[in-house]
Amino acid sequence: MAISIVLRRENGETLELSEVQIVGTSLASLRARFPMFRWIDPYGDAIYNVIQYTELAEEIRSGEPASADDRVVVNEVLRLCEIGLLKPHRYLWFIGD
Numbered sequence: 001m002a003i004s005i006v007l008r009r010e011n012g013e014t015l016e017l018s019e020v021q022i023v024g025t026s027l028a029s030l031r032a033r034f035p036m037f038r039w040i041d042p043y044g045d046a047i048y049n050v051i052q053y054t055e056l057a058e059e060i061r062s063g064e065p066a067s068a069d070d071r072v073v074v075n076e077v078l079r080l081c082e083i084g085l086l087k088p089h090r091y092l093w094f095i096g097d
Contacts, residue, residue, distance in 0.1 A: 001023065001024045001042050001043075001096070001097045002021040002022065002023055002097065003021055003022040003023075003027065003040060003042060003094050003095065003096050003097075004017070004018070004021055004093075004094070004095040005018040005020060005021065005022070005076065005077060005080060005092070005093070005094055005095075006018065006092075006093040006095060007080045007083055007084050007090060007091070007092055007093075008090070008091050008093055009089060009090060009091075010089035010090075010091065015083070015090070016080055016083060018076050018080065020072055020073055020076040022040070022073055022094070024042060026067075026069055026070055026073060027040060027042060029065075029066045029067065029070050030065075030070055030073065030074070032066070033063050033064070033065065033066060033070075034056070034059045034060060034063055034074070035059065036048075036052065036055055036056040036059050037056075039052075040094045040096070041094075041096050042096045042097065043096045043097060044096050045093060045094065045095050045096060046093070046094040046096075047091050047092070047093050047094075048091065048092040048093075048094075049091060050084065050085065050088070050090065052092075053080075053081045053084055053085075053092045054081070054085065056077065056081060056092075057077075057078055057081040057082065057085075060074045060077060060078045060081075061078070077092075080092055
């Protein structure tokens with residue numbers, strides 16, 4: 001199981017497709033440290049709007065990942081959040097298996 005991370009426009013156009021993916025063991029660890037990750041479904045899609053990914057970015061900035069693998073994920077998610085904040089109508093997708 002792997003969860004893809006994608007930044008899209010409102011019309012669904014992909015702006016950034018991350019090479020980093022979230023795996024099951026990492027998701028459990030991320031959920032324990034960053035509450036906004038609890039809404040990610042490993043078997044479905046989760047779509048965060050600007051309010052949600054702003055909150056997620058704040059959690060990441062103020063928290064500490066449990067492992068080096070988690071650090072790679074949160075750094076990538078934070079990068080995509082920051083790109084999304086540059087213009088309106090951007091959505092952060094977490095696409096499960």
